[in-house]
Amino acid sequence: MRTIAQGKLKQSLLWLGMAIVTSLIIVFAHLQHLEAQVGRHYWHKLTAEFSESSLPIPKIHPLPETLAKWKNASVSGDYFPEVEPTSLGYLVWSQFPVKIYVERPTDLELSPSSLRRFQEWVNAVEEAVEEWSVYLPLELVRDRSGADISILRSRPALKASINRETGEINLPRVRSAETRYEFYLRRGVDAPQVKTISHKFIIELTPDQTTEYTLATARHELGHALGIWGHSPVETDALYFSQVSNPPQISLRDINTLKRVYEQPTRLGWSFVAGKD
Ligand SMILES: [Zn+2]
Known part of the structure; x- marks a missing residue:
């Protein structure tokens, strides 16, 4: 006789099999609720450390020239309402070029095919x-420590969760990428008491995809890291929430959305002089 536990195990294995098979289709899952907490925690930390009146209020940065001259909004529309601000405001960059680090092979033992x-x-x-x-000034850098966005060749960790009510384990979905951000204070080079609220992005992008899908996933995740922290409901946008068999290019709607994000206020990128109450 089969026990319930065995039945569950079999079912779990079946689900695991399905998760792997569908890994190329369902991918763009992000930890947005967790991320929302990151912003709140950071804001609490800042207000505990500095007087709130010395901290920058949310303001709009001047548009980078590439976006300032972009004009299409009324033609193709956008999906700006899907973009979530953090507790510190929208995730816009204001110091250009944005520095991007892409992981490179360092292991000399790699076989020619792995290399x-x-x-x-x-x-x-x-x-x-x-x-x-084309739309924002970006620069590839070789030193990760100075990068704003780091793109790493690794498989995002599988995160299983337990349903507290039923005790069942929810098997994680295999994801091709994970993008997350963190906040930190950048010190002035000449004046360390002048600080800037800054952010960094880390993108983990699996080595397990074809070149076409690696490109499509990198395009999508970079869209998040450049400020589009949300998903498009339209299949022909690069920030569509699911991966599709024929990956979309960066669309006019993607750039219309990006531009609107950069027209929003944020606390990020503004300097303040550290003061205590
Ligand atoms: Zn996404």
Whole structure:
């Protein structure tokens, strides 16, 4: 006789199998609720450390020239309402070029075929960076420590969760990428008491996809890291919430949305002189 536990196990294995099979289709899951907490926590930390009146209020940065001259909004529309601000405001960059680090092979032991696959991954990611650099000034850097956005060739960790009521384990979905941000204070080079509320992005992008999908995923995730923290409901936008068999290019609607994001106020990128109450 089969026990319930065995039945559950079988069912779990079946689900695991399905999760792997569908990994190419369902991918763009982001931890937005968790991310919302990141902003709140950081804001609490700042207000505990500095007097609130010394902290910058949300303001709009001047548009980078590339977006200032972009005019299409009334033609193709946008999906700006889907973009979520953080507790510190919209995730806009204000110091250009935005510095992007792309992981490169350093392991000298790699076999020629592994090395080639790694290089193809790097090429695809850099192509995505080049595509976005039409709309925002971006620069590839070799030193990760100075990067605003780091793109790493790794599989996002699987995160299983337990349903507290039923005790069942929810099997994680295999994801091709995970993008997350963090906040930090940047000190003035000449005046360390002058600080700027800054952010950084980390993108983990799996090595397990074809070059075409690596490019498509990098394009999508970079869209998030450049400020579109939300998803389009339309399949032909690069920020569509699901991966599709024929990956979309960066669309007019993507750029209309990006421009609207950059027209929003944020606390990020504004300097203040650190003062205590
Ligand atoms: Zn996404």
